[in-house]
Amino acid sequence: ASNPALSTQAGPVILPTGAPDASMVRVRGLAKAFGTNVVLSDVSLGVEAGSVTAMIGPSGAGKSTVLRCLNLLERPDSGLIQIGRHSIDVEKGILPANLAELRRSAGMVFQSFNLFPHMSVLRNVSLPQQRVLGRSRAEADEVSHRLLERMGLRDKSSQYPNRCSGGQQQRIAIARALALEPEVMLFDEPTSALDPEVGAEVLEVMRELASEGMTMVVVTHEMRFAANVSDQLVVMADGQIIECGDPHQIMSDPQHPRTQRFLKAVL
Ligand code: ADP
Ligand code: MG
Numbered sequence: 001a002s003n004p005a006l007s008t009q010a011g012p013v014i015l016p017t018g019a020p021d022a023s024m025v026r027v028r029g030l031a032k033a034f035g036t037n038v039v040l041s042d043v044s045l046g047v048e049a050g051s052v053t054a055m056i057g058p059s060g061a062g063k064s065t066v067l068r069c070l071n072l073l074e075r076p077d078s079g080l081i082q083i084g085r086h087s088i089d090v091e092k093g094i095l096p097a098n099l100a101e102l103r104r105s106a107g108m109v110f111q112s113f114n115l116f117p118h119m120s121v122l123r124n125v126s127l128p129q130q131r132v133l134g135r136s137r138a139e140a141d142e143v144s145h146r147l148l149e150r151m152g153l154r155d156k157s158s159q160y161p162n163r164c165s166g167g168q169q170q171r172i173a174i175a176r177a178l179a180l181e182p183e184v185m186l187f188d189e190p191t192s193a194l195d196p197e198v199g200a201e202v203l204e205v206m207r208e209l210a211s212e213g214m215t216m217v218v219v220t221h222e223m224r225f226a227a228n229v230s231d232q233l234v235v236m237a238d239g240q241i242i243e244c245g246d247p248h249q250i251m252s253d254p255q256h257p258r259t260q261r262f263l264k265a266v267l
Pocket of ligand 1: 034037039057058059060061062063064065066
């Protein structure tokens with residue numbers, strides 16, 4: 001807003017490449033406390049469009065809370081959140097329309113899948129499209145079939161989730177999120193509840209998504225995925241980002257003692 005070139009004349013504004021607007025996600029000064037427990041303090045983060053950010057750090061560091069604040073499943077105490085064209089300044093208040101737009105622009109995948117147990121796989125993927133995007137059932141089902149096929153789950157559509165393996169359930173959850181055409185996908189330890197082999201199938205789907213240009217933020221303990229797929233590595237501890245940058249650089253030469261300790265434990 002302080003850039004005079006953006007505020008004066010009408011008409012298209014041509015931004016130099018690499019301008020902040022190339023970022024798909026921007027977070028500034030995010031803070032969150034639960035009662036007296038300060039869980040996030042002054043978290044700032046940028047994620048470029050089409051890039052993958054991996055987020056690591058010890059349990060309780062605040063990783064899930066960052067993701068949950070990003071799509072406002074959790075209400076931050078303060079901070080600025082921008083996803084694509086939508087932004088929210090928490091201190092200025094959150095309008096319901098704003099909230100809905102921001103939520104829509106971020107797809108979320110949880111460790112525990114969170115599928116609707118009483119609905120078929122197809123309905124799991126279709127219903128949110130009808131509710132959130134106003135698609136007809138036929139339209140939604142068509143999109144669902146296409147996505148389930150892509151996830152290698154064509155023959156599962158009429159099953160109930162509990163008849164599917166953990167890896168299949170997670171891929172259904174990914175299909176469900178993708179069906180809403182999010183601008184960014186947020187993954188919170190998507191493979192932590194899975195056996196390594198099954199987790200690998202899910203990681204492969206995520207790797208494909210990344211190669212197709214999906215912007216992703218992935219909280220994970222899979223250091224190989226972080227090293228091979230992510231463009232940016234974010235290390236959190238005690239509610240703060242203690243290190244952020246090139247994944248290989250950080251893994252081979254961590255600067256912060258807490259990063260060093262964490263990497264020693266997981267690598
Ligand atoms: P991580 O994902 O890095 O393990 P979390 O973001 O889940 O960390 O949690 C960070 C801190 O916030 C922890 O101390 C946790 O107990 C606390 N916390 C998270 N969610 C809640 C909540 N809904 N109510 C109270 N405390 C919470
Ligand atoms: Mg967590």
